[in-house]
Amino acid sequence: MLDRRSEILLSSFVALFSALALFVWIPSDSETGMVETFRRQTNIGDAFLPSIAACGMLIAAVVQLVLSLRRKPAAARPYGVFDGTTAAFFGALVLIVVGSLLLMFWAGPILWEIFGDPERTYRQMRDTAPWKYLGFILGGVSLVWGLTSLIEGRARARRLAAAVLFTGFLILVFDVPFDTLLLPPNGDW
Amino acid sequence: MEPLQYVWAGVMAFFNGPEAFAVFGIGMSISVLMVVAGFLVGIVGGATPGLAGPFLMAVSLPILLSIFGFTPEALLPVLGFLVGVMKGSTVGGSVPAILFNTPGTPDAMLTTLDGYPMAQKGQAGKALRTAHFASVSGDTFSDIVLFTCAPFLAIVVEAYLGFNEKAALIILSLSFVAAVVGQSPMKGLIAAFLGLFIASIASGQDNYPRLTMGTDFLQSGVPLITAILGVLILGEVLVAFEDMFRERRASGVATPEVPQSTDNGLSLAERRKLMPFVGVSAVVGTVIGALPGIGSTLAATLGYAMGEKMHKGPVPFGKGTPEGIASTEAANSSVSGANLIPVLSLGIPGNVGAVFLILAAESIGGFNPGPSVFRFTTAEVNPELIIAFGLFTAMMFANILNWIIGGHIMRACGIMARVPKQVLLPMVLLLTLTAIYVQETDFKAFYFAFAFAILGYLMRKLRIPALPFVIAFILAGNLESAVRQAFAVSGADPFFLFKSPLSLLFLLLSVVVVIFFSRPGKRSANPAVEAERNAG
Incomplete structure (x- = not known):
């Protein structure tokens, strides 16, 4: 209680x-x-x-x-519900989650604007490799690696490799077998 | 169709459903394949600390819906996979408890008491075999009770309950869950009413979607699966993140390897000796499981306590005796089948696993778990009844699978307990978000997911149970529809809910249940209830 x-x-x-x-x-x-x-x-x-x-x-x-x-x-038994550590944790968490989601949302369209064919839009390419994977990989890896590093208190290359492998695994599960599914954020474009 | 023909049609629907592939000309049903896949995922996931059956079911559901779509043919493969996960994770949960003193699921906590000392004595193999034997025995017993009880209960409910009684029964179930789960019945009630309140956003009958504040964002209502994943899974993930952030424990400290004994089998005579413990615990677990809201932790605690009283062997409980493992595992595993009795006979989910079965059925359509399923119509075919018997067949098939190969897979899953939680949980977060997105294909779904994740986090931090919220959220539509119909049938009588004696009895019981569980001192007097409430 x-x-x-x-x-x-x-x-x-x-x-x-x-x-x-x-x-x-x-x-x-x-x-x-x-x-x-x-x-x-x-x-x-x-x-x-x-x-x-x-x-x-x-x-x-x-x-x-x-x-x-x-x-x-x-x-009453003392039980601290929220304290400074909660605030620090949530501050860092919000930064990582918001940063990763922004990266996920914008990375594909921005990279397309820079390196892609100016005659076409990102929307036309949203289901074409490698463009459809860019946002998901960058955002997904930064989310997983960022949170792991936050919890462990240090950024490790092994964890980065694990995050990359896992994001690749999700692509294999959700995208490769199905033509009709769209990875984030491609449904919004 | 005659009753036996319905049973046979259900069995055939499971084994002769849409074909996944053929081996030597013999077709393999996709439903069979999905039960096998779910079972394997369940064992591996259950053996991984930080994951559990409901967790795996939650993450799999959007993926399954994306794969199989929303046609009636999707029902048996999707439900079969979820049933496989449920059964696999029940046995898998004992692996890290025995090998590493880390329970994979909350109800496996008591398995550590005897399982880990046995592993330390070099009897890890025997402990795992005992856990598997007791778990599968308990689970099979509980399924048989489900198959025999649920149809009869459903027929009685359908025959004797009108709209007002059904509404009162939903109210009674919600009060029961709210009062029993968690540390304070009042907080349970707050959670249940909040679930009803949020479920009513944009879900009314008028042209203007109620409680949307005129915004486009809420106009389509709150997405059911996203909200439930947010509260149950992401909320839990956030709490776990914060706990790990606080502790920042040093990981990777190698535990010394214990030399294993050569006596790691489980003979027939040893199994016979365990049977009284398994039998008593299976009955305890089945009775507990049939009540909505009371989960496997209480069953395991009571089963262990009863086994301890019966035990007269040389090694006492808590020091590494197979009887201790058998009592715990049989009790917590027998909860899973019995938990489906209220789902299939009343349409009321009693635990988180059942919530995901109902969600799957509701999302796909064509099967509404509840008393109307068990209409043995002879003039025309009732397709829901065939699905129900197909589901029972899937459960029995999963049990047979569990008897044959479950033990071998479970013993091979020990390595999963070494996956660090701080690596696993961020992956679970990304997996959940991806699963939500591929179904909704809209970033807006992430906003809902995180909003409900924060709600789930706050509920856990403030010791408000999440289960009454989720169950009320799911049942809100049924409750409102039953109340509307009962009111219309009564001719707009303001006392429509109090007119029938049965409905009055249900409402009185709702109040009595809340008052009974609010009595001061009740919780501390019973350690088993206390354990269950802390788990909830």
């Missing part, structure tokens, strides 16, 4: 979110209410399910809040 303070914060946040959903979001973002009468026929409206869900969340969060408030602070 989390420590008392974290439980109180969590329950309060869920209670606030569900109250906002119940009283603001659902009424303003659904065409029909909980129950809808049309031509003297009464039916369940579109707001019914989300309202029941939000109401249930609100009740459970309030009960959890009351239970947490009744807990003695001294009895």
